[in-house]
Amino acid sequence: MSLHTWRAAVALGASFALGLAMVGSGSGSGANDQHKRGGTLKLISAGDVDSVDPGKTYYSMGWQILTAVHRPLYSIPADSTKTLPDLAASLPRISADGKTVTVRIRPGIRFGPPVNREVTSADVKYAIERSFSVSVTNGYVGLYFSDLVGYPAKPPKTPKPVSGITTPDKYTIVFRLKQAGTTLASALVMTNTAPVPKEYASKYDQKSASDYAFHQAATGPYMFEADGSGNIKGKGYTPGRRMRLVRNPSWSARTDFRPAYVDVVEVRQGFTDTTVGVRQILNGVADAASDYAQIPAATLKQVVTTPKYRDNWYAWANGIAYLGLNTRKKPFDNVNVRRAVNYVVDKNAMRLVVGGPLTGPIATHILGPEFKSKGFEAAGGLGFDPFKSANFAGDVAKAKAEMRKAGYANGLYDGPAITMYTFNASPSPQAAKVAAASLAKIGFNVKVKIASPDAMFTKFCVVERFLPEICTLGWLPDFKDPVTMMDPLFSGKSLNPNYTTNMTGLNDPAVNTAIQKTKLIKDPDARYAAWAQIDKMITRLAPIVPTQWTETVTVISDRIVPGKQLWNAGLVDPAFTSIK
């Protein structure tokens, strides 16, 4: 759907059908697709990256910047959803038994200053090995790389060789797995596969907390501005303040699909007031945001309804927002109570206080429109809604019926008060209030507790003994494969008393078996269809109340022709964006 139809529909107040309008095409730049070279791209952000160490970065902002500086084995270019070989020369070769993955890397790729030498497969091996160590502390290797032969049972303090990764020659790298599976091959897009020169990085990695991040060697078209010895602190990266990327002299355009139009990329951090940030972008002082803090509804309204800002924004689907119900705590250990909650929540009002239809379609199961042809349609698309209600406003009668099935005589809960945890950043507290009001209709007394995201994600919604009855959560897929949604959130294997991403505590044998079997299916279409079936299975068990398939609105200035990272919330890709 074109941008103009989208706006008209919004004005008519139509609801969920709009969700399909993933406005991915050029935002009104229309006929002028000619990209000019040169200039400075100015980005702003509220917070800082979690890290600029390619072995460690796990948040979208870090990925947005680092994919311009480092070349992982595979990556997805802007404005596309196809995975292309990046450092790799070709797609990975998987052996017949599925236990060996072989990748050939391109010859002639060079590290930037101060290393200035050709990249070999040993550099990729070291990069991955170092991401297993405590010195680097990577959060996702456990999910995607644990099937490697020789994967350390306990993370080593400093990088140690892993026997399952071998380099028969300087352009080949071989991964041997303990059991057949496709997860590792899909995960080769992660930035920890971007090469790191061992002889240069070791001295930094030997420290208890590696500071290679501040001395990193680049392989992409850009590098962090550094002094003579390669130190980027204060020049290319002042934590919490600014970043500055300049061209990498060792990069060759011939070997890369990245056009790298601009000469310099600058990021200014600390714009915690999103409204101020948006205004700066609309005024042309900045070009785009580097993270996607929720734009307040009032500002969103102003941007979307002002005609002259027509071409300054676009929305992109990314992730799911949901209420996690703790299946290991009364009363949500009872499936009927969970189904009642799914019936009663006024998802329409919740979406309204978050910002209205522009923030994304209302979710009715797990895999959303961003998994188009990767399971979304197979799971029933927008039509699959086991807990239907008129206009998504909730159906109190059906909810009460479920409560009666659970043993509550008049359909109303009569137990003690329950706790719901939510983030302290607007609009989360508002959404939580609406949810609490819905639950009150079937007798729940919900105490809404507010916590910072750090407290939520290091204590209250991840550590077993602190888990409340309900957490308002969201989840963004690490890459566009349903495994990144299902496994961490709903698999029994993700449960751990000290830290779990499976807040609901779902540990259903049928689901667990299905997940493990599906991870082994080699044919992509068959695999996606299988994931879709698991989606339906889990949705009927109702461990969560899916509320929205969230869409991020990105605001851009008039100055730029954006290249959008469709795999990363639609953030602007520095290596594909040009200045008009």
Next chain:
Amino acid sequence: MEAGLGGPAARRSRFARIDSPFVGYIVRRIAWSALLLVIVSFLTFLIFYVLPASDPAILRAGRNASPDLIEEVRASLGLDQPFYEQFRIYAGNVVTDFDLGYSYYSEVPVREEIVSRLPASISVALGAFILWMAIALPVGILTALKPRSKTDRVVTGATLFFLSAPTYWLGLVALFLFARDIGRFPLIGGSGTYVPFSDDPKGWAESLFWPWIVLALAFAGLYARMIGENLREAMEQDYVRTAKAKGLGMRRIVLRHGLRAALTPVVTLAALDLGLLLGGTILVETVFNIPGVGRYAVESIQTGDLPAIQGVVLFGALFIVLAVLVADILYAVLDPRVRY
């Protein structure tokens, strides 16, 4: 007032000797201040150790880290050590190289984080201070010269109003009415537009305009009244009446005799208030989005970043203690009635 008549010679001999009680007083005050800082530091450590909001090991290990990794990080951060051991290490680092540890959140030395945000906070505090003194002095003198006048009432009323209004609310009202980009009557400045002085002096001043005014208003009125009252009292003293009888001009009387007496308590109070102000311009920085130490304090408390919290509290306490020290010394120097 007796010593004032005694003249400079008498004063010098009183303070100059190394074994004089005055020096002893200073030394004792400094020693007590140092001890105070240690106690404050210890108590902060204790409080935030016992009441943490988030788990620093998980924070550092990052999203989705494996439990083993988290335990390793916990060990490497020294978080599995007993409380007193952790404090001993921390205190040692502070004393020997002013090392305030590394932020759990950003892996950057806390000292660097605080020092880099210091200029912004100092800009806010000092600017407000200068502004409020600049308003308070003339207004105070005016109300002293014309007691019980309309000016006096207006000043009193305005003072009370601004003392009663929270700074963040006044800030919102100011922004709503006058911010350059969105105000109803666009004038100057806006939230989140802070730039360091070295980058753009004009922009720096513009972005601090409203923070200065909002902070200064309450204090200005207070100090104006204080100066006014003290001045009035001083002018009722006998020696002033003598000077008047002798025919000396009013202006000379006020400036020479009255002000000096009036300003003594004011100066010491100002030192205290400035110390407090520097200790944390938390609310102003929050509402105007100024990247100073105050806002850093709020952020670190919200993320449970213990080393950062420690650092900021220590820092604030340092300023307060210094201010009290300076105020006490000033008082001892200026007012000979103080016994030590």
Next chain:
Amino acid sequence: MSMGSDAVASVDVVGTRPLSLFWERVRSDKVALVAFAFLLVVTFSAVLAGPITSLVGHPPNAQYPDRLDPAFGTPTGPSSEFLFGVDPVGSDVFARVLYGARVSLTVAIVGTGIAMLIGTSLGIVAGYYRGVVDTIISRTIDVMLAFPLLLLALGIGSACSVGGGCAGGLIQPGMTTVLGIIVLVSWTYFARLARGQVLSLREKEFVEAARATGAGDLAIIAREILPNLLTPVLVYVTLVIPLNILLEAALSYLGVGINPPQASWGQMIAEATPFFDSAWWYFLFPGLALVLTVLAFNLLGEAIRDILDPHLSKAN
């Protein structure tokens, strides 16, 4: 802001005045009367918030999503049905402002009251018995005053407003946390004051006389010292109450005070901040309520101070 407490503590206490004279003086001060009347209005609003809102408003926590912009969910402003407009979830701002008065008044009266009791008692003990006890209490006060107090309040509030609270669940997030912090931060003012007063009082003739007649310590304190403390303590109470109301508002503004859905003026201003340039009613009305209430307390306090002891207000 410093309170010039040293200056106050060194002033001689003149003595108490009969209550009738006091009220006559209050009545003649027009400003004080207006302030007092306003505070009565606030108190009634707080106490009768329920009946009032059922008459002219809506329940404070009820949500009316139809009052939000259907396309963007932004709140709408004052109307005949919603006198002060609605907040971002569609609740009646007027009702919430009325209920918010409860929080401010409770904090002011209960919190300051407890701080006064604890602080005064400790101050009396320190001043009367001197020696080790005095040293401990005085040094504790010094330490407390060396802390950047808002930071400390913020830190404790932050820790206690999460999860199950602190002190073994004794201090729960919300009202108890705020009261606890207020007591913690304010008791020092009263302690210092009481100590100073007792120090000068204990040398006075009437105390000597009482001791000579063999009266016990407790009797001396109760009969000779306490009555003379009444005035200065009362003066301090009028100073501290408005400060504490502002402290609670600041804590709620920074997110560590009163938790939703309970209404608090400071918390409403915080919620209104991201919307301030469009939903002006949501920061204006709670803010005005806050300013006017604190102002009324300040004005009333000024009047009381003027009456009780003119010297005190000057020295301050």
